[in-house]
Amino acid sequence: MRRRRRRRLTGATSKGPAWVPWLFLLPAALIFLVFKFIPMAEGIRLSLFEVRPFLGDIYVGFENYATILQDEKFLTASWHTIVLAGGQTIGAMVIGFLLALLLEGHTKSLWFVRSAVFLPVVAATAVIGEIWRLFFYPAPEGFLNELISWVGLGPWEYIHDTDTSLVSVMFVGIWKHAPYDMVLILAGLAGIDRQQYEAAAIDGASTWQRIRSVTLPALRPVITILLTLAAIRGLRVFTEVYVLTGGGPAGSTDVWMTRVYTTAFEQSEAGLASAGSVLLFLVTLVLTVSVQWYRRRREAR
C-alpha cells in the first residue's frame, strides 16, 4: 500500500493531461514560429526569386546566389568581414586575457575595477559608436589626435580615411568586447588548481613560464568558447559599422550585413539580399557545428 502511494508521488511531475506542458510552451512557440521560423523559410524562398513588388515574383533558381558570389562589392565586403571578425576576436581575446591577469583576485577594490572596466559591454553599441566618432575627429585638434601627438604620432583621419577606417572600426569593437572576454577568462582562471602554480614554482618556473605551461592550457576550453562566440558575432557585425561609418568611406568598411542591408532597403533587391542572408547563415552554421564537433571529439578522447 505504502509502496504504491510512494510511486505515485515521485511520478507526480509528469501526471496531468498531456496538453498541459504544450500550453505552457505555446507563447514561446508562437513567437518563434511567426518571427523566426516563418521569416527563415520566407528568406530561403525569396532567395530563389527575383522579387518585384506589385508585379509578381519570378523564379530564378540559384541565380541570386551566383550574382552575389560574383559581385565585386559583396566579395570586398566578405573580405572585410573576415578581417574585422578575425581582428576583433583575437584583439578582444588578447586584451581580455591581459585584463584578466591584471584584475584576478578577491579584494574589494579589484571587484570595483572589474565592474567599472565592464561598462563598455553594457553600453549600447549605437552610443559607443557616437562617442568614438567624436574621438576620431579627423583634424589635428581632434581628441585622439591630440593624445597620440604626445607620443609623436598622427594626425590620422581614422574612419574618414580608406586606409585606416577598417582598423579604426576594429579598434572600437575590441574596446567594447574585451571586457566581456575578461569576465569569462577570469572565470576560467578561478577554476585553476593553485597547487599547480606552486608545483611550477618549486620546479623553478618563471612567471612567464607558469602562464605558458599552466594557465594557458587550463584556459583552453574557455578560449574555444570565446573564439566561437566572437567569430559568430564578428561575422554578423552590423551596428558598429553602420553607426561608425555606414560602410564608407568608399566602401572601405563595408561588411556582409551592411551590404545585405543596402541591397535590401536601398536597392530594394529583396531576393538578392535574402540570398546574402542565407549564405551568411550557412557560414555561421558550418562554423558552429564544426567547432561543436571538434570539441566533442576532443572531450571524447
Added chain:
Amino acid sequence: MSINSSRFDSAIGWSTRPDAWTSKGIRFVLSALAVILFCGPLLVIFSGAFEHNPDPTKLSIIPTNPSLLNFQVATENKIWHYLMNSLVIAGGALLLQLSVSVFAAYALARKKFRGQAVALLVILATMMLPEEVIAIPLSLVIGDLPLVHVSLKGTLLGVILPLGAWGFSIFVMTEFMKEIPAELEEAAKVDGAGELRLFAQIILPLCKPALGVIAVFGFNMIWEQYLLPLIVAADPSDYTLTVALLALRSDDMVGTGIVLAGALLALVPSLVVYLSLQKSFLRGITTGAIKG
C-alpha cells in the same frame, strides 16, 4: 585578506604581502589605466551633454561651461519622444520575455512529455539563428503577419513581439528550475494544489534569483537592438533613441551637444540596470556562455 593568501592566488603572482609596495604600485597604476581607458570615453558623454555648445575638438571629463542648453534644444528635436519609444519597447518586450521564458521553462524543467527533446532542440535552433540573418524577410513578415494579415510596420508592437521570446533566457530559466526539489511540488499536490496554483505559488516565487539574471540580460539584449527597430520603423518618428542618434547626427542643424544629450539618455538606463544587478550579470555571463 586571508591568512592563506600567497603569491599563487593569481596566475601572474601578484604579491599580497603588505610590504610589497612595488608590486602593489604597478598593479594600481595599471588598474587605474584600465579604468580610464574603458570608463573614460563614457564619462566624456556625461560632460559633453552638459557642456554649453560642446566642440568635438575640445572634449573633457568635466564640463567647462555647464548648462542644460543641449537638453532644451534636444527637446525641440523630439528626444523625449524617442526615449519614450525606447522605454515602452524595453518595458513591454522585457515583461513579455520574462513571462514567456518562465512559462516555457516550467514545461521544459518540471514536466515530462512526448516531444520534449524536440521542443528543446527547436529552442536551441533559434539561438543558432542570428537575428541579422532573418532581418530582411522579418521586415516583410512584420508588414503582413501570416494568417491574420495585419501590418505591424511603424508600431512599437512590431519591435516588442519579435523580442518576446529569447532562447537564451528560456535556457537559463530551465536550468534554474531543474534545481528546485520535486518534494516541494509533491507536497503541494498532496495538499490539493492545481496546476496554476502550483506554478504561481510554489515554482514562481522560488525563481526570483533567476528572474533577476534573465531580466538584466533581456534588458541588455533589447536595449542593444538596432537593426530591428530600424526595419520596423515606417518613418523617423518611430525610431528608438539609439536609432535616432544617427538621424540626429546626420541633421546639419543639430549640434554635437544634442547628439551627446541623446547618447547620455540612451546610456543611463543600461548603467542603472547594470549597476543595480551587476553581480548576477557577471555571474550569468559565465554560466550562460559555458552552458549555451
